[in-house]
Amino acid sequence: xxxxxxxxxxxxxLSLATVSRALADNGLVNEQTRQKVLAAAExxxxxxxxQARRLRSKQSQTIGLIVADIRNPFFTAVSRAIEDAAYxxxxxxxxxxxxxxxxxxxxxLRLMQEEQVGGVIFSPTLSAAAAIAGTTFDFPLxxxxxxxxxxxxxxxxxxxxxxxxxxxxxxNGYRRIGGLFGNTSATGQARHDAYVSAMHRHGLTPDAHRxxxxxxxxxxxxxxxxxxxxxxxxxxxxxxxxxxGAMRAIRQRGLRIPDDIALAGIDNEAWxxxxxxxxxxxGQPTYDIGDTxxxxxxxxxxxxxxxxxxxxxxGELIVRDSTRPRTA
Amino acid sequence: xxxxxxxxxxxxxLSLATVSRALADNGLVNEQTRQKVLAAAExxxxxxxxQARRLRSKQSQTIGLIVADIRNPFFTAVSRAIEDAAYxxxxxxxxxxxxxxxxxxxxxLRLMQEEQVGGVIFSPTLSAAAAIAGTTFDFPLxxxxxxxxxxxxxxxxxxxxxxxxxxxxxxNGYRRIGGLFGNTSATGQARHDAYVSAMHRHGLTPDAHRxxxxxxxxxxxxxxxxxxxxxxxxxxxxxxxxxxGAMRAIRQRGLRIPDDIALAGIDNEAWxxxxxxxxxxxGQPTYDIGDTxxxxxxxxxxxxxxxxxxxxxxGELIVRDSTRPRTA
DNA sequence: CTGAAAGCGCTTACAG
DNA sequence: CTGAAAGCGCTTACAG
Numbered sequence: 012x013x014x015x016x017x018x019x020x021x022x023x024x025l026s027l028a029t030v031s032r033a034l035a036d037n038g039l040v041n042e043q044t045r046q047k048v049l050a051a052a053e054x055x056x057x058x059x060x061x062q063a064r065r066l067r068s069k070q071s072q073t074i075g076l077i078v079a080d081i082r083n084p085f086f087t088a089v090s091r092a093i094e095d096a097a098y099x100x101x102x103x104x105x106x107x108x109x110x111x112x113x114x115x116x117x118x119x120l121r122l123m124q125e126e127q128v129g130g131v132i133f134s135p136t137l138s139a140a141a142a143i144a145g146t147t148f149d150f151p152l153x154x155x156x157x158x159x160x161x162x163x164x165x166x167x168x169x170x171x172x173x174x175x176x177x178x179x180x181x182x183n184g185y186r187r188i189g190g191l192f193g194n195t196s197a198t199g200q201a202r203h204d205a206y207v208s209a210m211h212r213h214g215l216t217p218d219a220h221r222x223x224x225x226x227x228x229x230x231x232x233x234x235x236x237x238x239x240x241x242x243x244x245x246x247x248x249x250x251x252x253x254x255x256g257a258m259r260a261i262r263q264r265g266l267r268i269p270d271d272i273a274l275a276g277i278d279n280e281a282w283x284x285x286x287x288x289x290x291x292x293x294g295q296p297t298y299d300i301g302d303t304x305x306x307x308x309x310x311x312x313x314x315x316x317x318x319x320x321x322x323x324x325x326g327e328l329i330v331r332d333s334t335r336p337r338t339a
Numbered sequence: 340x341x342x343x344x345x346x347x348x349x350x351x352x353l354s355l356a357t358v359s360r361a362l363a364d365n366g367l368v369n370e371q372t373r374q375k376v377l378a379a380a381e382x383x384x385x386x387x388x389x390q391a392r393r394l395r396s397k398q399s400q401t402i403g404l405i406v407a408d409i410r411n412p413f414f415t416a417v418s419r420a421i422e423d424a425a426y427x428x429x430x431x432x433x434x435x436x437x438x439x440x441x442x443x444x445x446x447x448l449r450l451m452q453e454e455q456v457g458g459v460i461f462s463p464t465l466s467a468a469a470a471i472a473g474t475t476f477d478f479p480l481x482x483x484x485x486x487x488x489x490x491x492x493x494x495x496x497x498x499x500x501x502x503x504x505x506x507x508x509x510x511n512g513y514r515r516i517g518g519l520f521g522n523t524s525a526t527g528q529a530r531h532d533a534y535v536s537a538m539h540r541h542g543l544t545p546d547a548h549r550x551x552x553x554x555x556x557x558x559x560x561x562x563x564x565x566x567x568x569x570x571x572x573x574x575x576x577x578x579x580x581x582x583x584g585a586m587r588a589i590r591q592r593g594l595r596i597p598d599d600i601a602l603a604g605i606d607n608e609a610w611x612x613x614x615x616x617x618x619x620x621x622g623q624p625t626y627d628i629g630d631t632x633x634x635x636x637x638x639x640x641x642x643x644x645x646x647x648x649x650x651x652x653x654g655e656l657i658v659r660d661s662t663r664p665r666t667a
Numbered sequence: 668c669t670g671a672a673a674g675c676g677c678t679t680a681c682a683g
Numbered sequence: 684c685t686g687a688a689a690g691c692g693c694t695t696a697c698a699g
Contacts, residue, residue: 026686061453062394063676067691082419087410106434125389282610354670391692395675
């Protein structure tokens with residue numbers, strides 16, 4: 012049988028209480044006593060039972076992380092940052108994929124309550140707000156990438172990002188600039204609005220599409236536009252998948268980037284640099300987003316009364332060949 | 340305060356035992372009684388405390404997953420498959436990144452014991468074998484991608500994969516075929532050996548390098564070979580990062596693929612299809628690997644006495660332009 | 668089918 | 684600084 016704290020107590024000739032204190036290293040134990048306990052524990056190969064510790068101490072040392080899909084490079088990078096930070100603090104991370112499915116989101120949020128987590132970091136869908144409106148949680152919630160109710164939030168500065176993109180294209184001589192934005196997340200909405208206002212600032216007419224943010228949908232939509240012969244001079248795609256779909260549609264028709272149509276997007280995924288021509292993008296501070304979310308969560312766990320904070324982190328405009336100055 | 344099972348018992352006028360049985364839905368409860376309990380629980384907003392349940396029942400309904408780095412697309416895909424399977428079974432997954440660091444591996448393995456997990460899926464480093472040689476765990480261990488001691492293992496059929504790659508290159512007229520293999524994992528070793536035997540089978544002389552499996556190392560090494568003027572006719576890179584490094588070195592020097600040097604690799608990462616020319620690769624059955632690992636783990640949890648099994652899954656040769664038939 | 672009681676392994680006031 | 688005792692919230696033989 013696995014040795015318990017009781018066995019360590021017996022082996023070291025001390026009481027349960029003392030052994031517990033020595034092992035958890037929380038105060039008030041004679042140094043010699045502590046050494047004796049440690050030696051006995053070592054000899055027995057004692058390992059604490061975290062279930063018992065958590066039940067009794069009411070501290071789970073665990074946080075939840077609910078992302079849309081870990082295979083999305085954005086979330087992969089953010090998750091890694093969160094886990095690094097958690098590791099440093101001795102905290103466990105429960106990772107869940109919601110697949111942008113409100114039912115899964117609700118289920119995982121409920122699970123988090125049952126796990127007695129200290130807090131949750133979450134990338135909610137648009138409909139999450141409605142679904143969890145009534146519910147109140149026992150833990151603080153930090154959202155990443157997208158806002159939700161009155162939860163703290165850390166995300167890309169979308170407004171600034173779209174400004175940079177539109178400014179860059181305009182500076183390079185493009186005027187009819189189209190935009191592709193997701194319709195399942197608040198992010199798509201935010202980027203759309205930022206795009207529209209940036210266009211207006213330049214006295215240009217917005218030409219935006221909201222669509223399901225998948226490669227296929229974007230490829231289809233852009234293809235149709237191209238086939239109909241009313242392609243814009245430049246196109247901005249609001250995330251990695253739609254950017255990829257747009258590029259495929261353009262290539263498929265034998266058109267040249269940027270000569271026939273310029274292309275830019277958000278998310279500096281590895282492939283955007285490797286394709287020909289390389290694509291101009293806004294690189295998100297992914298690691299920083301994860302790290303900041305973790306820091307905000309720790310803060311709020313320790314000081315629940317803090318007022319709500321929304322942190323917008325700046326992205327970096329990475330200029331590549333897909334948006335070279337217009338020659339025509 | 341959060342309602343406990345006690346509150347539900349009081350509200351429904353039943354005993355703790357009956358409420359527990361009704362809630363956990365394990366046998367022997369009158370249907371009407373069950374309904375009454377469920378209604379009371381619902382009304383109170385009762386949520387079970389999983390810490391207590393696990394402590395008492397000795398079943399954690401949790402497994403551990405220790406991968407080298409979740410940002411590696413191979414592990415990202417495998418993890419997702421494991422999580423999907425776990426979700427279906429109502430099991431939680433504890434995800435950890437070892438960074439190929441034996442100390443972190445040992446730490447996380449110890450943590451898994453403390454968490455009382457039912458089992459662990461693990462991608463061990465080469466040195467893990469030595470580090471955990473003495474230790475014996477309370478749970479079954481399944482390794483993915485790499486073998487370890489007498490643990491069950493599921494991985495790509497490396498032998499077959501290298502055979503396919505070498506056969507393909509030979510069939511397309513290449514004879515001086517070089518190979519780049521990682522030196523930190525058993526996988527690199529296995530692929531190296533498979534490559535050597537495939538070359539011998541064709542009566543060709545192997546020309547293999549073992550190196551730190553990073554982009555920079557591969558770029559440096561391939562660059563040096565090219566500069567020294569003794570480049571092979573074709574090059575096989577044993578994983579995504581070394582493949583990328585090799586391609587960069589070749590491009591940097593203005594050489595053409597495949598005319599000056601053909602290039603092929605393992606891991607069908609998204610970018611390999613998007614670059615110019617697209618790269619020939621072995622696509623790993625990533626989702627299948629994760630799914631199979633999970634199935635094997637469940638099997639072994641239920642039947643610990645099973646003899647060891649090693650599952651080798653076939654990869655798919657995806658032929659693209661980087662290995663077109665040799666013209667010279 | 669239901670209930671009273673013991674106990675999972677730990678921590679934490681409370682005395683001393 | 685150390686120990687005896689209670690209790691975290693649940694499940695599970697054991698009776699009835």
